[in-house]
Amino acid sequence: MNDSQNITLISFGYFEKDFLEKVAGAVKQEFPFPVNIKEGRIDLSEFYDPGRRQYDGIRLLKELDSMHHPESIKTLGLFNVDLFIPILTYIFGQAYLRGRCGIVSTYRLKNELYGMRQDEDLLHNRFRKVCIHELGHAFGLIHCHTPTCVMKSSTYVEDIDLKSHNLCISCRNEIGIK
Amino acid sequence: MAAKISILIVDDEESVRDSLYNWFIEDGYIVECAENAKEALSILESRNFDIILADLKMPGMDGLEMQRRIRSLNKDAIVIIMTAFASVDSAVRALKDGAYDYVTKPFDPDDLSHLIRNATKQITLRAENEALKKKVISLENVDDIIGNSTAMMKVLKEVESVAQSNSSVIIIGESGTGKELIARAIHSNSPRKYFPMVSVHCGALTESLLESELFGHEKGAFTGAMYNRKGRFEMADGGTIFLDEIATISTKMQIELLRVLETKSFMRVGGNKEISSDFRVICATNRDLKKMVENGTFREDLYYRLNVVSITVPPLRERIEDIPLLVDYFIKKYCTSMSRDLITIDPAALARLEEFEFPGNVRELENMIERAIVIGNGKEIHLKDLPLGKDTMSISVESLDDHEKKHIFQILTKYNWNISRSAKALKVDRVTLYNKIKKYDLKQFE
Numbered sequence: 001m002n003d004s005q006n007i008t009l010i011s012f013g014y015f016e017k018d019f020l021e022k023v024a025g026a027v028k029q030e031f032p033f034p035v036n037i038k039e040g041r042i043d044l045s046e047f048y049d050p051g052r053r054q055y056d057g058i059r060l061l062k063e064l065d066s067m068h069h070p071e072s073i074k075t076l077g078l079f080n081v082d083l084f085i086p087i088l089t090y091i092f093g094q095a096y097l098r099g100r101c102g103i104v105s106t107y108r109l110k111n112e113l114y115g116m117r118q119d120e121d122l123l124h125n126r127f128r129k130v131c132i133h134e135l136g137h138a139f140g141l142i143h144c145h146t147p148t149c150v151m152k153s154s155t156y157v158e159d160i161d162l163k164s165h166n167l168c169i170s171c172r173n174e175i176g177i178k
Numbered sequence: 179m180a181a182k183i184s185i186l187i188v189d190d191e192e193s194v195r196d197s198l199y200n201w202f203i204e205d206g207y208i209v210e211c212a213e214n215a216k217e218a219l220s221i222l223e224s225r226n227f228d229i230i231l232a233d234l235k236m237p238g239m240d241g242l243e244m245q246r247r248i249r250s251l252n253k254d255a256i257v258i259i260m261t262a263f264a265s266v267d268s269a270v271r272a273l274k275d276g277a278y279d280y281v282t283k284p285f286d287p288d289d290l291s292h293l294i295r296n297a298t299k300q301i302t303l304r305a306e307n308e309a310l311k312k313k314v315i316s317l318e319n320v321d322d323i324i325g326n327s328t329a330m331m332k333v334l335k336e337v338e339s340v341a342q343s344n345s346s347v348i349i350i351g352e353s354g355t356g357k358e359l360i361a362r363a364i365h366s367n368s369p370r371k372y373f374p375m376v377s378v379h380c381g382a383l384t385e386s387l388l389e390s391e392l393f394g395h396e397k398g399a400f401t402g403a404m405y406n407r408k409g410r411f412e413m414a415d416g417g418t419i420f421l422d423e424i425a426t427i428s429t430k431m432q433i434e435l436l437r438v439l440e441t442k443s444f445m446r447v448g449g450n451k452e453i454s455s456d457f458r459v460i461c462a463t464n465r466d467l468k469k470m471v472e473n474g475t476f477r478e479d480l481y482y483r484l485n486v487v488s489i490t491v492p493p494l495r496e497r498i499e500d501i502p503l504l505v506d507y508f509i510k511k512y513c514t515s516m517s518r519d520l521i522t523i524d525p526a527a528l529a530r531l532e533e534f535e536f537p538g539n540v541r542e543l544e545n546m547i548e549r550a551i552v553i554g555n556g557k558e559i560h561l562k563d564l565p566l567g568k569d570t571m572s573i574s575v576e577s578l579d580d581h582e583k584k585h586i587f588q589i590l591t592k593y594n595w596n597i598s599r600s601a602k603a604l605k606v607d608r609v610t611l612y613n614k615i616k617k618y619d620l621k622q623f624e
Contacts, residue, residue, distance in 0.1 A: 088285060
């Protein structure tokens with residue numbers, strides 16, 4: 001791993017500054033790289049699928065990959081729209097395994113979407129776990145069977161709440177971080 | 179130890195292939211994609227996949243037709259049909275044709291995970307079932323090792339110490355000493371016991387047959403190769419391969435075997451894909467491999483690769499104290515299998531068995547007892563029931579008197595202690611026979 005490189009978080013759409021900084025702090029705690037926050041501007045309507053009333057995650061990932069800066073070791077796009085990939089009804093996030101980029105969205109992580117009370121702390125907790133999870137894939141990690149590892153697969157939002165926001169020892173060893 | 183689950187995705191839409199590929203690769207599966215049925219079938223001819231996810235509607239051959247053809251290539255593959263258009267009719271047809279499940283795109287992420295997890299569970303259970311069936315057979319065979327003699331106890335101790343390791347083992351012993359039973363005992367006591375022990379009798383196969391047997395073959399590799407076939411090395415994945423009569427393999431096979439043992443990977447006959455398998459090798463031979471190495475008929479490098487540990491199974495003549503136990507065991511075994519009451523053995527007959535050389539070892543003894551039960555009176559095995567002909571009799575180191583005593587006793591037993599008939603057979607008069615009986619203190623129920 002090259003020490004001179006950063007992990008770049010690019011937000012698309014409105015995010016509280018404080019919220020982004022807390023996410024960046026959590027990412028920095030897990031991966032030994034400086035974390036930059038940037039604001040991105042793309043016309044999301046180009047990625048909207050009217051038939052599904054969702055945004056195409058694969059095309060967004062490709063778009064983000066085209067925006068990748070050489071100084072970044074990994075780039076993560078942060079969204080607050082409903083993402084999908086062709087075979088799945090929705091996704092929390094997506095990344096290329098051992099690739100440069102990943103995307104995540106707060107949309108399906110919000111408690112209110114499931115008829116429950118809004119909970120900003122819970123949203124932040126879930127979001128940072130998904131961010132670390134997708135970055136883990138970008139660093140080459142596959143899903144982990146350790147129940148508390150952040151790399152454990154989560155298909156329901158409740159699954160995310162069950163795991164921690166940390167990589168387990170074996171996942172850390174796998175990508176060579178202490 | 180078990181191999182990773184492999185998934186083949188067949189869909190004409192690139193975005194579907196890509197997204198499924200990414201989804202499964204993140205779960206640690208081995209994934210490949212094909213954009214139509216023709217490409218998928220061509221991939222499947224060269225290697226097998228555990229799960230095949232196929233789109234129903236594709237240009238050219240559709241998913242249902244493809245599924246039928248997949249069945250002829252790999253009947254164990256789990257086929258899941260995907261479609262963007264839900265139709266009860268096509269779902270019923272797919273399931274009737276043997277599809278594992280039928281799903282409509284797009285799927286809920288949790289449904290997809292469950293579907294693959296259940297399919298994986300079925301694959302694992304099938305493999306476990308096969309392994310357990312083989313384990314039951316293996317453990318039954320371990321009970322077949324009979325003997326309390328020092329020589330056999332030493333062998334069993336060696337089995338115990340070598341079982342836990344992963345080293346190659348050569349079992350040396352004369353024909354009929356039970357080398358395969360020892361191999362099974364090693365396997366059944368090893369951490370590999372839940373996986374199969376696959377036996378290959380190298381001496382019974384020609385070079386080309388042995389090659390196909392060990393490495394498997396691809397469809398069309400030679401005349402008569404109608405289907406892809408797994409080789410014994412592939413079948414032994416996670417377990418043990420037992421190569422009996424290893425000394426009989428050709429020089430060419432010795433080179434091939436050495437390469438497989440070093441890399442633990444090989445290609446099927448007529449194939450071009452490397453297949454990896456995690457197996458332990460146990461060999462057996464009744465020949466002196468070291469001498470064969472010296473003569474240049476067995477490769478030295480292969481010999482040292484195989485001969486990490488060697489166990490010598492003693493011939494039966496070197497553990498005569500085990501003969502009564504073995505006789506009892508075979509009587510029980512054959513009386514039970516022939517649904518007869520348990521019989522006994524006449525002490526004279528047993529004593530005679532203990533003197534016999536047994537060039538065919540335990541196998542010969544077993545055959546003798548089986549024969550004696552078949553032709554005997556159903557109550558007791560007598561000397562006359564045992565095929566201990568003069569030509570096969572052992573050369574003992576007894577004195578002439580001992581020998582005479584035994585011979586007279588044998589003849590008396592044969593003629594049911596009828597003195598006249600026994601004397602006639604011995605070509606002596608009756609008085610001489612009476613004198614000998616007195617001299618040797620022979621008694622009818624000795």
